[in-house]
Amino acid sequence: MGLRGTGLRLLVAGGVGASILLASALPTSADEISDAKARLQIIGKLKGTLKDNLQKAQAQEIALQQQLQETRDTINQTIDKIAAAERRIAELEGQIAALDAKIAEEQMELRTTKAEYATFVRSTYKSNADPLAQLLAAPDFQGFLNRAVAIEHLTYLANKLIDHIHKVDLKLHEQQDLIIAKKKEADKQRADLVDQKAALVQQQAHQQDLENRLRQSIVQVKWELTAIDGQSAALAQRIADMEIARQDQLIAEAEQAAWQQAQFWMQHNLFTLPGAGAGHSTKYPLIWPLQQGSITLLFGPCTQAFEPPGFGYAHFHAGVDIAYSQGSPILAHRNNFFSLYGHLLGFQVKAGDSVHQGQLIGYEGSTGNSTGPHVHFEYRYGGQPTNPLPYLPPNGPNTFSQ
Numbered sequence: 001m002g003l004r005g006t007g008l009r010l011l012v013a014g015g016v017g018a019s020i021l022l023a024s025a026l027p028t029s030a031d032e033i034s035d036a037k038a039r040l041q042i043i044g045k046l047k048g049t050l051k052d053n054l055q056k057a058q059a060q061e062i063a064l065q066q067q068l069q070e071t072r073d074t075i076n077q078t079i080d081k082i083a084a085a086e087r088r089i090a091e092l093e094g095q096i097a098a099l100d101a102k103i104a105e106e107q108m109e110l111r112t113t114k115a116e117y118a119t120f121v122r123s124t125y126k127s128n129a130d131p132l133a134q135l136l137a138a139p140d141f142q143g144f145l146n147r148a149v150a151i152e153h154l155t156y157l158a159n160k161l162i163d164h165i166h167k168v169d170l171k172l173h174e175q176q177d178l179i180i181a182k183k184k185e186a187d188k189q190r191a192d193l194v195d196q197k198a199a200l201v202q203q204q205a206h207q208q209d210l211e212n213r214l215r216q217s218i219v220q221v222k223w224e225l226t227a228i229d230g231q232s233a234a235l236a237q238r239i240a241d242m243e244i245a246r247q248d249q250l251i252a253e254a255e256q257a258a259w260q261q262a263q264f265w266m267q268h269n270l271f272t273l274p275g276a277g278a279g280h281s282t283k284y285p286l287i288w289p290l291q292q293g294s295i296t297l298l299f300g301p302c303t304q305a306f307e308p309p310g311f312g313y314a315h316f317h318a319g320v321d322i323a324y325s326q327g328s329p330i331l332a333h334r335n336n337f338f339s340l341y342g343h344l345l346g347f348q349v350k351a352g353d354s355v356h357q358g359q360l361i362g363y364e365g366s367t368g369n370s371t372g373p374h375v376h377f378e379y380r381y382g383g384q385p386t387n388p389l390p391y392l393p394p395n396g397p398n399t400f401s402q
Helices: 002-024 030-126 131-136 141-230 233-267
Strands: 294-297 320-323 329-331 338-342 344-347 360-364 374-381 384-386
Touching (some): 030 233, 141 233, 233 338
Antiparallel strands (some): 320 374, 329 360, 338 374, 374 384
């Protein structure tokens, strides 16, 4: 009985202890209940924001992986071009060596011919064999003619041979100059390709670093989504703000890297711009990337602190911002210049695809330093931002495409 009573008291004590612990984890007043609801609302909102940003980061990671693959392919192509240039250089060096030998041979023949002719003239002079006397000593008039023709022919042949050798030598030197010029061009091409490869390798390293950092950020956000339910609202807010800011910065860096890659490829003719199709606008060079919505920021100086300096201003907006519903389709523009689309939610095309005006290329989003869903549209010519409004149909975003 004593043991049973002790056991019962322990069980009751244990039960009371559990009840006390459970009660301490639950709100005991209206204020606490209100705080708990507020915390759940904040946590729920933060989870939604983190998931949205995670989706953007994952889309950007895929784009970076595509860029990396394009860069790797271009590096391999450049290596093949360097090898081809080196084979061409070796071939031209062989041609130059053969021409050098041929020129040396022709020059030797010229010297030999001149020497033999000089020897003939000297021997004739030393033997006192006066050509006129030889002619007069002919037994008859026919003999005189034969000797005259022979002497004239010998002199003619010697002069003709020397002239021929001179012409051959001149032609060989012209060929040599041409091949040397081709070799210089091939040498420059190889040097340019080596520089191009070095720049591509550097570009690849930067893209790989961005991809690694973005992947780590994605892993961190995924972890935060599992841990956030056990965090205070204040801690969850701080962590979410930090992770979102980090991802937005990485997304902005990745977008800039894509632009730099496009500029580099244009400068080095690494792709061929497609020609204008039958559906391209004939009246205006551009169409609106968003065909409805409103312009929220024009091209030119601005007060937004996150806009970089440009054209002598502390902050310069290099494009036109068009706001509409998130996820709205973004349309491509005409060829022969570069257009840039910022803050996209997702992509419908990948690096290396050929696109035509009016084609769906992505969806409006709010990634990076953004005040809300919109597309940042830039028109760049020769690498320099240019106001796109004069090239767009008038009266704001519309469907005009004639």
